[in-house]
Amino acid sequence: MLQIDTWKRVLIWLTVVVGLLLALPNAFYTRVETRNDAVKALEAGSSAPGLQEQAELWPTWLPSGLVNLGLDLRGGAHLLAEVKVEDVYETRIKAMWPEIRDMLREERATIGTIRLQKGAEDELRIRISQADQVERAASLVRGLARPVASLAAAGASDIDVSTDGTDVIVRLSEAEKVQTDDRTVRQALEIVRNRIDQVGTREPTIQRQGAKRILIQVPGIGSAAELKTIIGTTAQLTFQPVIGRTTDETTRPGPGEELLPSRDEKTADGEPIYYVLEQAPVVTGEDLVDAQPSFDQNGQPAVNFRFDASGARRFGDYTAENIGNPFAIVLDGEVISAPTIRDHIGGGSGIITGRFTLEESTNLAVLLRAGALPAGLEFLEERTIGPELGADSIEAGKIACIVAFIGVLIFMFLSYGMFGIFANIALIINVGLIFGLLSLIGATLTLPGIAGIVLTIGMAVDANVLVFERIREEIKAERGPARAIDLGYEKALSAIFDANITTFITAVILYAVGSGPVRGFAITLGMGIITSVFAALFVTRVIVVIWFERRRPKTLEV
Known part of the structure; x- marks a missing residue:
């Protein structure tokens, strides 16, 4: 029998209302964004004039989460930086000198006097006055070696100690250099992220590329030069x-x-x-x-x-x-x-x-609080993307969505009549739910993300098409209207789940192994699949049941 329990209907419509409310702030993007910025400034203790009025631009009882706009939509700065890991070798090896010096001084009666000599930047060269005790001095220094903290380099030491005449030479081992490189890049990545977060920019993309490079994209910032100023100072x-x-x-x-x-x-x-x-x-x-x-x-x-x-x-x-x-x-x-x-x-x-200015003392505190970069950064690529380009991208994305939307609406109406209208209502709700979910998780929307939404609009009616075709088959088999609708949803269920689960797995894989724009596409595709299945199996079905209960048709025109 075609029926849906009252509590299920209430839960479905409640989910729809909550989703649309979460999406609502995106329809008033500039106003809500201004309000959110003003609230943050007030919470931070700012007393600038006009902040209170800006904080009242949007009702406090309504959701205020927004879908963040990515670099290609908002404009901003793009940097590709390479971490100069070699700088750390010199710092590490020079820092060992006091410990080595104090230990060898305790053995002065045996090995004689010691003196640090000029050598390569990444080595310590220590001269021993007693030539026949050089090997003993080297053996003492080897005793300071520590194991490399890596399973791949099990048993390896962090330093290599050799002799050259009356000199003991200390260098970092190759295994330790590999570990140092990885540790340095990870530390630089975290510190760059901390510094940008301290400034309060929205949804930056900061990720590792290759062994020694860091990709930095910050929407809404004025220029690449401004971004370099924020992150380029080492603050050692x-x-x-x-x-x-x-x-x-x-x-x-x-x-x-x-x-x-x-x-x-x-x-x-x-x-x-x-x-x-x-x-x-x-x-x-x-x-x-x-x-x-x-x-x-x-x-x-x-x-x-x-x-x-x-x-x-x-x-x-x-x-x-x-x-x-x-x-x-x-x-x-x-x-x-x-x-x-x-x-x-x-x-x-x-x-x-x-002799700091107030601004210099504030900036220095921010840099010190965020931490010192372990090594210098060499900027290999820098680009400034103007907001005009982002505005053009948003306009093009709107046109693409509208064209796709209207095309699907017309096709469904011409193909399935009244049932096509039901599917179109669910499609409109579906798009709202996508933006509601994206706002809820604070996702960043990029051009590929818009492509994912356009693709979702095209795919969203697939489940409805499967259901409606099944209903047609049951009508041809001379089932009654209620039984035909019930069996249509029941028999289409497995095909709907199979198709959407495989696509969702693809979206998960894209998100896991992809980066940047690929992840943006994967997020909107994954969210779209979830909302599409919900809209097709629950929202459309509730609408059809409500219509059927009121009209009680003797025959169905699908």
Whole structure:
């Protein structure tokens, strides 16, 4: 018997209403977007004029989620960056020198004096005064080796130690370089994502491409140059012991030392000042857990910082042992201040001053909070996509959807008459449900995504066609109208599920192995399949049942 329980009807129509309500904000895109931005600004503590009025542009009791527009629809910036992983080799190997130096000094009675020699950037070359003890020194250094944290390199050490005359040479092993490359790119990827998220841009695409490259696409940003400014600064913060200071930029630092310029300090004659520092830092920006813009005791912009437990302990121990000595705060190769340690600094917090403007202190806090890039980025490709191109794409997508929509509506009406109208009503609801689902999950719509919607519109009536053809067959077999409709839905069910499940599996695979535009297409295709099946099997059936209950036709014209 052709019937649907009342609770099922209520549940179906409730689902339709909720889906259409979720899709509703997209019909007033600019207004809702302005309102959402104003609400975020108010929640962040902003008091700019007009924000409250903008926050009231859309009722609070209605959903306010939107389908985010991708780079090709909104316009924005596109960058392809390569991570300079080789920079990390030098940093890693230089950081080992204090540990190696302290260990070999304990064996001075046996191996003699040690001295760091100039060598390649990615190696430590240590000269031993007792030539016959070089192998013993090398053996001691090998004892500092650690296993590589990788199943693929099981049993391998992180350093290779060799000898050359009276020199012990320390390099990173090949297995460790492979692990370092992967770790560096992953870390750079995460930090780039954090920095862009701190700025508050909408739905950026940030993903790894190949072994060393990162693809960055940010909709709504002004230009590629602006995006490079946000992510290109390394913000490498270190706290390093001071050996001395000079005005001679040709000063040659000793082994394990480096010469860095002061950011603001100058002599009375206006000459720049340079600092000779130990290369191995006491603590680095990686030990920071927070950084916030603030003001110093003179009311000048500054940055408050706080270390994690490990960094706080090392910083506290160093300040306790070096009272009266200066130490340098170094940011991206410049000494921004070099205060003298007056007392033990416990607690792991402090303040960075350096003649900042308010904007500079805020930007520095953002960069430090997001983390330092482990290596530099080389930008291989950059493009700025104007909003006009995005507007043209949206207009073209609208036309494609409208043409496809009207074509399907006309075809269904001409082919199936009244039942075609029922299918068309379900199709209109189906498109609304697609946008409702996309808004609910915060998906990003791109040109391929629009193609997925157009394809869904064409495929959405497939299930209805299967059902209606089955109903025709049952009418030809001289079934009654109620029985023909009931059997039509029952016999078409397996074919509908088979066709849509295989297409859905394809969409899942596209999403899993694809990237960027391919994923956008897969998302809209997958969402479209779900809503299409729902609309065909439930919405259309409820409409047909309601019509049948009211008209009670003796014959059916399908």
